[in-house]
Amino acid sequence: MLRQLLLVALMVLLTACSVSESGVRYISTPTLAVDRLAVPPLSDNPTQLEAGSFIYKQVCMACHGDIGQGxxxxxxxxxxxxxxxxxxxxxxxxxxxxxxxxxxxxCPSVSGQGTLMRFDTAAELYTYLTETMPWWSPGNRSTQEYWDVTAYLLNQNGALPAEVELNAGNAMVIQLRPASSPPGDLLPAVIILVAALIMAAGLLAIQNRWYEKSSP
Ligand code: HEC
Structure with missing residues (x-):
């Protein structure tokens, strides 16, 4: 009997909790509008990407959009x-x-398909940013801040994994564009070349026969 009572009490309690939870959600939903212009504070020990995201929001976002859309x-x-x-x-x-x-x-987009394609390497993007951005006062950030914001843009574009720290030592080898066309693109050209060689060999053979026949 006691167990049954306890069970009923527990169920009542759980129902009350879920009702009040959904009630809170119902009340708070309309006020949950996200302020896209807000810059969330930086944590005490930020990663490079967190620091880069902070600079982006503080300095670059106004012109280039909250998600790099331009x-x-x-x-x-x-x-x-x-x-x-x-x-x-x-x-x-x-x-x-x-x-x-x-x-x-x-202002151009800096994130998403086809963006940043004018830069070959991370080093090129970094140099561009230090020399030209922010547009109204180029070079006004520290060297580290430029590395951080470069890392953030690269990461947003899938060109830098989160665990890799970008710096002067590795920026030259981090590619933004594929270095060469993938092998799949070369296949039709290879087929045409092989076909042309076979045809040329065939023509040579026919020509040789013809000479052999016509020579006395
Ligand atoms: C006042 C607006 C403004 C701000 C702020 C600004 N930019 Fe720009 N940005 C521009 C303009 C304008 C261009 C185009 C310049 C051109 O094509 O000559 C540009 C171009 C760029 C490009 C090259 C895009 C491409 O593919 O051609 C990148 C990358 C970039 N900005 C990053 C940043 C970063 C990072 C910051 C913050 C540190 C920043 N910008 C701050 C206006 C701004």
Missing amino acids: LTEEWRLEWEEDYNCWQSECHSPSHPPWGFEIPTTC
């Missing part, structure tokens, strides 16, 4: 009244001294 219309909508960056107070041609004019080419 300054797309969808991303610009996050900026609400500054939606039209080119005409906003701080980025128009008549910007105040603390602003800067935003280029019409702003």
Whole structure:
């Protein structure tokens, strides 16, 4: 009897918990809107990728998007009244001294298929970033910060595993583009070459026969 009572009490308790849990979820869902412009604080002992992600969000995200999509219309909508960056107070041609004019080419995507294809190696991307980014003040980050943000971009593009720390020692050998075309691409060319050689050998044989026959 006591066991049965305990069992019933436990079931009532569990039901109450799940109801209150779903109740909390129901109440909190509408307020869960993610602030995509927010930069989460950096932990005490960050990995290179965490540090790179932090710099990206702090410095690069405004122009290149929260997931590297570039300054797309969808991303610009996050900026609400500054939606039209080119005409906003701080980025128009008549910007105040603390602003800067935003280029019409702003801003390319830096993550996703086909991006960063102009760079052969991680070292090339790193050099480009140190010399040209952030666009309004190139070179304004520390050397380590440039390595971190380069590592972050590479990782986002599947070109750097999380366990590899990017630095001057390995950046030259980390490829962004496949070094050469894969063997599959060469197969049709090889078949055509072999066929041409067989045909040439056949023609030679016919020619030899013809000479043999025609010579006295
Ligand atoms: C004010 C806007 C702005 C900010 C901030 C900015 N960039 Fe850029 N970025 C640009 C523009 C504009 C270009 C295109 C430049 C060009 O093509 O000459 C560009 C180009 C790039 C490219 C080359 C993309 C390609 O494939 O051609 C990379 C990579 C890049 N930025 C990374 C970064 C990183 C990393 C940061 C932060 C450290 C950053 N950018 C900050 C505006 C910005």
